[in-house]
Structure formats: structure tokens, C-alpha cells
Amino acid sequence: MRITKGVARGEPVSFTFNGVSYTGYAGESVACALFASGMAHLRDSPRSHQPRGMFCLMGSCQECLVWVNGRKVPACQQPLVASLQVSSISNEAP
């Protein structure tokens, strides 16, 4: 659940994750925007094929790696901007 009062937010923006459209707020992290939209599964472990998502939220664990406009980045360190194309690293590079 998002905090709705007493917070300065960016404008609502649309972005995609694995081809599905989501809405978040400009400037929040991609990981948080997806989590707030109900998407916690960002990729699968290459060895165990278990689901992975946010863990440290400070760029250390790399559990949240995703493709963003063709670059592999931690979703928790990627600020959300309009029309961002995000995909799971379980998929081939875009």
C-alpha cells in the first residue's frame, strides 16, 4: 500500500514490464513501482529457477536485476521515467 499523504511525488507515468503496462510515479525506483503494482517476481534464479525480487533495496544484492532499455541494471537503483521498457533477465536481452 502506498503512502498517500505528506509525500512529494513525481507525476504518474506509464512503463512496461515484460510487455505489460504499469503505472508508477516519476522518480521512484522501478522495483518499488512494480512492487506497489503487485509485481514482486522480477526474474528467476539461473541455477535453481526460483523467483527473485527485491531484497536489499540499495543496489548490493543484485537480486532485482532487470533489463531497462537494453541495459542490465538493479531495478531498485533505476529511477522511473515515462515509457521505460523493463523486462526480466530471464528473457533474452531486448
Ligand code: FES
Ligand atoms: S534489491 Fe538488492 S540490488 Fe536491488
